[in-house]
Amino acid sequence: YFGRAVDFMLVQDFSSALDDLNRAIMTSQNFTLAYFLRAVVRAKQIEYQLSAESVQSIDFQQVRSKNSKDFSLSGLKMEYEMVLRDYEKVIESAPRFIYVYYNRGNLRCSQQDYRGAIADYTEAIRLRPDFGDAYYNRGLVYLKQGDTVKGTADLRKAGELGVVAAYNLLKRMSD
Numbered sequence: 001y002f003g004r005a006v007d008f009m010l011v012q013d014f015s016s017a018l019d020d021l022n023r024a025i026m027t028s029q030n031f032t033l034a035y036f037l038r039a040v041v042r043a044k045q046i047e048y049q050l051s052a053e054s055v056q057s058i059d060f061q062q063v064r065s066k067n068s069k070d071f072s073l074s075g076l077k078m079e080y081e082m083v084l085r086d087y088e089k090v091i092e093s094a095p096r097f098i099y100v101y102y103n104r105g106n107l108r109c110s111q112q113d114y115r116g117a118i119a120d121y122t123e124a125i126r127l128r129p130d131f132g133d134a135y136y137n138r139g140l141v142y143l144k145q146g147d148t149v150k151g152t153a154d155l156r157k158a159g160e161l162g163v164v165a166a167y168n169l170l171k172r173m174s175d
Contacts, residue, residue, distance in 0.1 A: 014045040032093045039086035098124045132161030
């Protein structure tokens with residue numbers, strides 16, 4: 001089930017991937033990677049749904065009733081909670097798995113939980129001090145919060161660790 005779920009995810013058949021991941025987890029409730037992949041697939045599914053909704057015309061959005069908009073927001077919140085629960089399960093069984101902190105930081109950032117995102121990126125960096133992408137994302141969050149000193153320091157470190165986009169951003173900031 002797990003292998004097939006990976007295949008389904010790669011072709012963006014998220015529903016089938018989730019079905020197989022649920023089966024894999026029912027078969028082995030301690031299958032940490034299945035929980036992690038299920039969280040990743042659910043997050044990708046949310047991302048896909050949000051991008052599809054943003055493509056819809058403004059006229060269509062104006063026709064929707066207030067109740068349907070509220071329902072979709074509460075449904076979205078529930079989807080995020082399911083992803084976070086899977087990440088928590090992974091942390092319980094594999095607390096040194098850096099990518100769970102990194103991914104959860106990204107999810108928290110998308111929800112504008114910047115404090116939580118910084119904490120997750122910081123934990124990923126603590127576990128792997130050469131994790132350039134975590135420095136980069138944490139630097140972006142610091143900048144978003146107005147902390148230029150910490151943001152710039154993290155972007156510099158990300159650049160030193162090979163994240164070229166960090167140097168490009170620092171150059172644009174100095175212009």
